[in-house]
Amino acid sequence: MYASILSGLLFLAVSSLGTKAGLVRHAENVAQQGVFRCENGKVAFKSDAPLESITAKSNKLRGIIDTAKQTFAWTVEIKTFEGFNSPLQREHFNENYMESRKYQKASFAGKIIEQIDFQKNGTYTVRAKGNLNIHGVEQERIIKSQLELSGNKLRVQSTFTVPLADHDITIPKVVYQKIAEEITVTVDAELTGN
Amino acid sequence: MGNTQLTAVFQDSNGWLWLGGRNGLYRYDGLSFQAVGLPASFSGTISALFELDGRLWVGFRDGAIGFVLLNSTFDSDKDGQNMHIAQLQAWLPEEGLPQKPITAFAADSSNGFWIATYGEGIYCLKNKRLYQFNAADEGLGSDEIYALACDAKGRVWAATDAGISICSMPKPGKKQVQRLTTDDGLPDEIVTALLTDKKGNMWIGMQENGMCHYDVFQNKFDFRTEKWPYSAALNLTTFGSKELWVGTEKDGVLRLDLPTNTIHPLPSVHPLRSARIRALLKDREGLLWLLGDKGALYAANVKFGMLEAPSNNAQAVLIDRQHRAWVGNKDGLFLLKNGEKKSVTTINGISKPQNVISIWESNVDGNIWAGTFDNGAYVVSPTGKVLKNFNKSNGLNDANVLSIAGDDRRVWLATFGGVMEIDLHTQQITRIEELGNGYVYKVFPDRKGRVWFGTDGKGLIALENNTFRHFTQANGKPLKTIYSIAEDLKGGIWFSTERGGVFCYDGQKFRHFGTEQRLHSLSVTGLATDGNGQLIIAYNDGVDVLNPARSEHVTFCDAAIGAPNVEVNLNALCRDAQGNVWLGTQQGIMRVAAFDESFMDDPQPGIVSVSNFSEPIDFLSKSIFPHHQNYLVFNFTGLWYTAPESVRYRYRLEGFDLDWTVSKDHVASYPNLPPGRYTFRVQTSEHGNFEGVPEKAWQFTIEPPLWARWWFVLLCIVAASGIFFMFVKNREARLQREARLQREKVESQFAALKSQINPHFLFNNFNTLITIIEENPTMAVAYLEHLSDFYRSIIAYREKDFISLQEEMGLVRNFDFLLKKRYEDGFRLVEHLNGETGFVMPLALQMLVENAVKHNVISATKPLTVEIFSEKGGYVVVRNNVQPKIKPEPSTHFGLHSLVKRYQLLGEKPVLVEKNDAFFIVKIPLKQ
Secondary structure, eight states: OHHHHHHHHHHHHHHHHHHGGGTOHHHHHHHHHTEEEEEEEEEEEEEEOSSOEEEEEEEEEEEEEETTTTEEEEEEEGGGOEEOSSHHHHHHIIIIISOTTTSOEEEEEEEESSOOOTTSOEEEEEEEEEEEEETTEEEEEEEEEEEEEETTEEEEEEEEEEEGGGGTOOOOGGGGGTSOSEEEEEEEEEEEEO | OTTOOEEEEEEOTTSOEEEEETTEEEEEOSSOEEEBOOOTTOOSOEEEEEEETTEEEEEETTSOEEEEETTSOOEEOTTSOSEEBOOOEEOOOTTOOOSSOEEEEEEOTTSOEEEEEBSSOEEEEETTEEEEEOHHHHOOSOSBOOEEEEOTTSOEEEEETTEEEEEEOSSTTOOEEEEEOGGGTOSOSOEEEEEEOTTSOEEEEESSSOEEEEETTTTEEEEEOSOOOSOOEEEEEEETTTEEEEEESSSOEEEEETTTTEEEEOOTTSTTTTOOOOEEEEOTTSEEEEEOTTSOEEEEETTEEEEOOSSSOOSEEEEOTTSOEEEEETTEEEEEOTTOTTOEEEOBTOOSOOOEEEEEEOTTTOOEEEEESSSOEEEEOTTSBEEEEEOGGGTOSOSOEEEEEEOSSEEEEEETTEEEEEETTTOOEEEOGGGOSSOEEEEEEOTTSOEEEEEBSSOEEEEETTEEEEEOEETTEEOOBEEEEEEOTTSOEEEEESSSOEEEEOSSOEEEEOGGGTOSOSOEEEEEEOTTSOEEEEETTEEEEEOGGGTTOEEEESGGGTOTTOOEEEEEEEEOTTSOEEEEETTEEEEEOOOSSOOOOSOEEEEEEEEETTEEEOTTTOOEEOTTOOOEEEEEEEEOTTSGGGOEEEEEEETTOSSOEEESOSEEEEOSOOSEEEEEEEEEESSSOOTTOOEEEEEEEEOOOGGGSHHHHHHHHHHHHHHHHHHHHHHHHHHHHHHHHHHHHHHHHHHHHHHHTOHHHHHHHHHHHHHHHHHOHHHHHHHHHHHHHHHHHHHHHTTOSOEEHHHHHHHHHHHHHHHHHHHGGGEEEEEEOOSOOOEEOTTHHHHHHHHHHHHBOOOSSSOEEEEEEEETTTEEEEEEEOOBOSSOOOOOOHHHHHHHHHHHHTTOOOOEEEEOSSEEEEEEEOBO
16 A cells, blocks of 8 residues: 555656746756656566476566666566465465555565766666565665666666565565465566656 | 786785786785786776775776675795786676776775775665765765775765865665765865874865864864875875874875974985875884875885984984974084975074984974084074073183983083083082092983983993992993993993993893894994884894883894985984984984884794695685695795894694794695694794794694504404304205205215115016016117116216206217016107207206106006206207006105205205196206
8 A cells, every 4th residue: 555655646746847947948858758657567476496486477567767867667566476386375365465455466666876968878777776565564775677768668677575474474484485485576567758 | 916906905913915007916925926816897096995705895986896805825836936816807887887997995894895986976785785975966065086994983985176174874774974064164175195194083185285183073074184285185094193194196195294394305415305106004013105196006104204304414403392303413503494305504603514313302492403513512592593602711621521410400411521511500510439430431310310421431320319330240241331321211221332332221120232132233323212122233234123111122133124225324313302313324314213013023824835745625614635746835924024034933733843933934844644633733933033923823633544443443343253253144044954955965965875776676677677688688788788887877977066058968879778577658858959958967858858757657558758958048859748647656756855955955946847738847946
C-alpha cells in the first residue's frame, strides 16, 4: 500500500512539474522529455533451493523514471506472476507466502545515485537507491542496473537478491530445501519517453 | 618503488607498513619494498587504507575497493629478491561500487563498515548489505566527505564542507544522522580532519580555524586553538595526551602542545616546512611517518626534536613555569616565546654580552638565575628585568658559575672556586668550606632534601642534615671528577664521571654503566631523567636513553633522529614541567619528549615465510611434513623502523639446535632434518642483548618415513607371516599333487604294460604271425619287427611325462601295422595330421586306438574307422565310428579315466570326451 502511495506521489510530483512549466521554461523541456514510462516490463524471480528450483515471471511491471529529478518508481502486482512448477504452488505462493490479497503489490522507488545525461544515447551502469517494498515490508536497498538509452526508448536491466527474512516472509526451516532463503530477481523493462 | 608517488600509509596489526601510491600497493619493512600483485581491474591511485577483520582494505580514487588478506603467506623468487604478496582481491558488492574517490574507511561498534567518498556521501556495509548516506536523503552536510572517525558511542563522524555529520545505523536501514555545525559552536564550517582520542572523544581539524576538541559524553567543545596562522589541517595524530601533531595543507607538520595550547612548526630550514602533508602516521615505535608534497615518504623520531635557537651554541637551557625557553650562550641570555618564530629577547640591563653557562629558576619567586663565566650570577625577573648580580665585588670567591640550584631558603652557586651558599633572606654569601676551593661542576638537590655536589678531584659529596658525606670510591674504583648528577623515579642517584661512564647509587651500593653495558661513550657531558623516569645521557656526539626498569636497555640516537652528531654542552640539560628533557647543543636546543604513551622498544620478530625444498609453504595452516620434505628454510623479520639495519636475530630450532644462533641474516636453513617434533623460535634485538625480548615461534613435525612407523612395521610382519604360511600350504599341496601324479603315472604305466602283455593280445598277434610265417616269411619278419618296435617304444616312453606327437604317431603306426595284418580290411586308420608339432602323454593315442578296437565290432562288412586329426585350439582328435559289440568286452574304464586325470593333475587343458550314436570322440590337448 505504502509503495503505491509513494509511486502515486511521484506521479503527482511529475504532473506538478508540468504546471510550473510557464515559470521555468528550460526545466519544463527537460522534465517533459525526461519522463519515461513502462506498462509491460518483465520481472522474474528464481528460487534455487537444493531440492527444487522455482521460477516465475510477470510481464506487468509498471515503471516510471523522471530523468530530470533522477527519480524512479516501479511496481508489480503479485498475482500477475506466472510460471511455478504447479498451479498449487502458485496458489501457495500467493496465499501463504506473499499474502497477495493483503499485499497486492511489490514496489521499488527512489533515486538514481549516478548523474546520467539522459540527452545522450548509450549504455550506463547506475545504482538505484530506494525502498523495496515486498510483502508490505520496506527495505532500503541499493540496486545496480544497466540502462540502455536510445532516443525515447530506455531499457532497464537488473539482477538482485531478496532475502525472504528481510520482508517477513517466514518459511519453516525444513522448507528451505525447497524454497531458497534468497530469491534472485531479474528485471528487464523497456520504457518509453513522451 | 621507482618514482611511485605515495598517497597513503598505514601500519597493520602485525606491524607492517603499507604504502599506497599511483601505481601500486607496497609492504615496507624499513629496508625494502614488496609489491602487492594488483589485478588489471585496479589501475587508479590508492586513496585510503584500513584494517578490519584480518583484511587490509584498499580504496582507490576511481571508487574501486579491494582487500588483501593480511595473514596469507608470501612467496619469494628463487633469489629471494622480489617478494610477492598475495594478490589484492577485488571487492564486488551486489550493490555496485562508488564512482567517486574513496576518501576514508571506518568501523563502528556494531559491525558496520563505513566507506566515505568524495561526491557520493557515505556507504555503510552491514549484514553484507550496502546502505548509502547522502546529503539529499539523509541530510549529510555534504556528499563530499574528507574524513571519518568513530567515537566512544560507536557513532561515525564525517567531516564535510558543512560541518560534521554524525552517522549511525544501529540496525540495518535504521539511519540516524546528527549535525554538528557552527550553530553548535564549531569554529569553522569546513572540517577537514578527524581523530578519535584514547577516550573516544573527537579531535577536529578545520580549514581555517585550526583544531578543536569535542567531548562526546558532555556534548561540548572543550578545547580550541587560539590563533591559527596556518593552512587547513588535513591529518592528525596524537603522541600521548599532551601532544597533537597536525599535517597541514601548506605548512608541513605542526606540533600542538596541549597543556600550553601552543603550536610549534617545523624549523624553517626543514624540507617539509611549507609542504602539503598527504598522510600522517604514528607507528608502534613512536615514529612519525609523513607523506610529503611529491609523495615522498619521511620518518621522524619525534621523541627528539631540534628547535630554532638564537645561536648555534646553547650552553644552558631552561624551560620556566610559563613554558618559555631560556637559553644561555656566549652572547648572553635569551628568552624564546613558545610557538613564535624569531622571538628572541636580549635581557635589558645586561650591558655587554655575557657568556651564560648555567640557568636556574627559583621555586620561590620564579626568578631566573643565570650563571656566567667571569661575571658571577645574575638574577632576572620572569619578565626579563635584571634584579641583581652576584659577583666578586659583592662576595663571590670566583665569578665563574657552572651550576646553580637551591631550595626555598638557600641558593648554591657551583664555581671554579668552590660552592657559594646564598641565604635568600639575608642575601649573605658564604663559601662552603667542606667542599674546598676547587672546581665544582654540579650542584643537585634531590627529592629527599639532600644536596649532591659533583667536584673536580674530590669525588661526590652529599649534604644531608647539615653533615657532609664524601664518596671517593665506588665498587673499588676511585671517584674523582663528577660532572653531572640526576635522580630517577625510585630515588636512585645517577652521576657521570670524567671518563668512567655512569654510576647509579641506590643509597647502599653502586652500579656501574660503561661501554660494556652498551653506553655509547664514557665521555658523558650531562645527565637528566625525564618525567617517565628514563635517563637521558648526553655525549659530545649523541644521546642515550636508558630505561632503569630494563636497566641494560640503551638506545643511542644520532642520525636516525635527524640531528647527527649533536654536541650536547656540559650540563646543558633541564626537565620541563611536563617531564620533557631539553638539551642545549652546539646546533641549538633539542627536546627529548617524555610521552605519556608507551611505544615498543624492541624490534618485533615475525616469520615471513617458510619453504621446504625451495617450495613456499602455507605455514599458518600446515605444520606436518613427510620425512622426505625435510629441507626447511625460514625467512623471518624483525620489524624495527627506528633503525632497521641494526636488528639482530637470534634463532633456535628446538629439537635440533642445542643453542641459539645469533645473526644479522634473516634466513635460517635446515637441510635434512630427521623426523621429529620441532619448534622454531626467533627473537630480535636492536643491540644484541636478547634478555626479555619478544619472540615468535612456530611448531612443526616431520613425520617418520612409512617404513619406520609402528603400524607399517606391524603390517609388514603380518604380511610376511601370511606369505610364509601361504608358501608352506602351497608347497604341501604341490607335494601331495606330485605324489598323486606319480602314483597315477605308475598305475597307468602298469595298466598299459598289463594290457600290452595281455595274453589275449599276444595270442592274437602270435596267431596272425603263424598264418603268415609260412606263406610269406618276409612279411612275417616285418611283422615281428613291428611288434618288437612297438614293445621297445612302450618301454622307452613309459617313464616320460610327455613325448612328441611324431613319436606317439610312430608308435600308433606300428600298432596299426599289427592291427591291419589281423583285421585286414576290417580296420582302417586315417591320419589327417599336417605336420602339427607338440607333445602328448605317451601311449595316449595308442590307448584310444586300442580302446576302439576293444569295444567295437570289426569286420570287412562293418569296418572300424579310426581317424586322427588335429583341431583348432591345439587339440589332436581321435574319432571312431561306434558299432558296439553285442557282448561288451569287460572293461575297467581305467585307461581313459587315468588319461583324463593325469592331464588334470599336470594342470594341462582338459581332455574332452564326446560320445554320440555315430562317433566316439576324444580330444587330447597338444602341449607346446
